[in-house]
Amino acid sequence: MYEIEYPHLFTPIKVGKLEAKNRIFSAPIGFMANDPDCMPTLEAVDYYERKAMGGAALVTVGEASVDSVHGKCAPFEINLDQGPKTVAFLYKMATAIKKYGAIANCELMHPGWIATASAMMGQDIYSPVEFEVKGQTVGATGESIVAKAMNEAEIEATIQKFIDSAMNAKMAGFDMVLVHGGHGWLLAQFMSPKFNTRTDGWGGSLENCMRFPIEVCKGIKAACGQDFPIEFRMSADECTPHGYGLPGGIEMAKMIAPYVDMLHVSAGFHEDRKAFHDMCPSMFHAEECNLKYAEEIKKHVEIPVSTVGTHNDPAKMEAIIASGKADIISCARALMADPDMPIKARAGRADEIKQCLRCYICFSSVLNTMRYKCAINPDVGDEAENKYTPIVAKKKVLVAGGGIAGMAAALDAAHYGHEVILCEKEDELGGILKCEADVPFKKRLDLYIETQKRLIERNPAIEVRTGTPMTKALAQEIGPDVLIAALGARPIVPTFIKGYDGENVCSAEEVYYDPSKAGESVVILGGGLVGTELAIYLSMLGRKVTVLEMLPALNFGENILQGRAIGLEIEKYGIEVVLNTKAAEITPEGVIGEGAEGEKLFKADTVIYAMGQKPLKDEVDEIRFCAPEFYAIGDIIKPANIYQATSTARYAAKNAGRV
Secondary structure (H helix, E strand, O other): OOOOOOOOOOOEEEEEEEEOOOOEEEEEEEOEOOOOOOOEOHHHHHHHHHHOOOOEEEEEEEEEEEEOOOOOOOOOOOEEEHHHHHHHHHHHHHHHOOOOEEEEEEEOOOOOOOOOHHOOOOOOOOOOOOOOEEEEEEEEOOEEEEEOOOOHHHHHHHHHHHHHHHHHHHHHOOEEEEEOOOOOOOHHHHHHHOOOOOOOOOOOOOOHHHHHHHHHHHHHHHHHHOOOOOEEEEEOOOOOOOOOOOOHOOOOOOOHHOOOOOEEEOOOOOOOOOHHHHHOOOOOOOOOOOHHHHHHHHOOOOOOOOEEEEOOOOOHHHHHHHHHOEEEEEEHHHHHOOOHHHHHHOOHHHHHHOOOOOOOHHHHHHHOOOOOOOOOOOOOOOOOOOOOOOOOOOEEEEEOOOHHHHHOOOOOOOOOOOOOEEEEEEOOHHHHHHHOOEEEEEHHHHHHHHHHHHHHHHHOOOEEEEOOOOHHHHHHHOOEEEEEEOEEEEEEEOOOEEEOOOOOOEEEHHHOOOOOOOOOEEEEEEHHHHHHHHHHHHHHOOOOEEEOOOOOOOOHHHHHHHHHHHHHHHHHHOOOOOOOOEEEEOOOOEEEEEOOOEEEEEEEEEEEOOOOOOHHHHHHHHHOOOOOEEEEEEEHOOOHHHHHHHHHHHHHHHOOOOO
């Protein structure tokens, strides 16, 4: 007999007069795959529809601009101020969300002085007070961007833009709107007494600072009806000396609550290097690190309060709701990593949820390409393409290698209807990243690996053979129709450095498995993700660490935000970073580095190399012609990241047997 495991999490809740079927809401994440006129494409529709399909009770369309001229932070944010055109294009999106029983919500956003895309288009941008946007220039002249102080007419006009945008969303079929008053956007700029030093009725005192957001919410209710719900998003604490703290956030919440139906309690400030990571916590932050803000604000208001940030585990989410610390859990990256998280939790299959790694590949990808992707969910951004299981001829699929790519390929091939044999030379699945299992900030990676192993074990279509190295003879004996090679890569051993084979030298992988191999002082050769994350881990264990990098900057590849988070940890632990310096020789005393000023000895008990990976191409070539269909995936193509592993696995498995 079925028994609900998380009764509080799946008890309905009222937001205004709307009833949400559970307490898991999809927080706003903007999807930039919109057309040149900034109207949502079918790709964008499918992106949000997938979250509703997965069981979220409310799905919020993110980063929709109320002012397409002066209020664009990024070039392809949805325009809400285009009248009938907005309504026509948003209708499909609202309908797609609601057909799964989810509430369709639309975020109303104006970035104020953060409207850099508007500035780049030559438009004026606005702020409560005149403000130079440091680090930002426009045009060939390189002139600094200066946000103009809004006059009263411009304030009133912008309030009306919020109201009109809310009405457009309502006419398009959205059930409610979210007014963004946090993270340093325009309303938050007005709300912050430290920043808003105006001397008229729109600033100075807290009452005057709150006038703008209150007038916006009052105007929306007047235009759209008192029964049209408003969710208000706010930073309870801006987490920066230049902003307000929690006491101010509490007072703001008390003042806005009478005019809205729900408070979405976040934290942080978008444009502050450190406070951004309080807003979107990194892998170095504790679980549920921002819950304390919602818990405190809930004590002072009568309307539902949502917490947001690092919520992945249904058991912990259930405990939050049961304890009364929050009424709702808003999830952003968690529902990118696994949009079926609500359905799985509801069905008693929580141990099959793929929890977000907090690796930032999603947000960094947007900064690089204006497109989202997810390390462990290759469907993100391609929801339409992967919405349905293709009809293929059933094949015998042999997957060689049981690391990240191999496990993903086996599961995907089985999902597409194939018979799968998965061979791994080690005694257990997991691959090279098993070495990071004990690293505190990599626990989510270990959880993902264990979840994949569990799913494979439960799948009757997959036969697993561990302790089985892949050879040509074995492949020929099995006789597969399709062979997917996921044999991976091995660390590059720096044989080109004199002393590489000394007793005080080891690989990053060895030290991850056994940190006791690292002495009290360590030099790490290589300033990529592997080397710098190891430097942080060893610093947490009390070692004195120096990172030696021959390039002029640390190398985080495309993952800009993870690099920034690592930079904050490097500062926190006092890790020495030496750039433009090549390791010339390793001695028992340490490393002789060669830089612009000549040679220097960097003393260390242990020297660790983290200088990249070399694909096992010879092993792949041995089995290349052992099946009619052959795919090489993951690190075999190019050692990169988890996203490459899972995405190449997905499309190899999807293509298998298609012809």
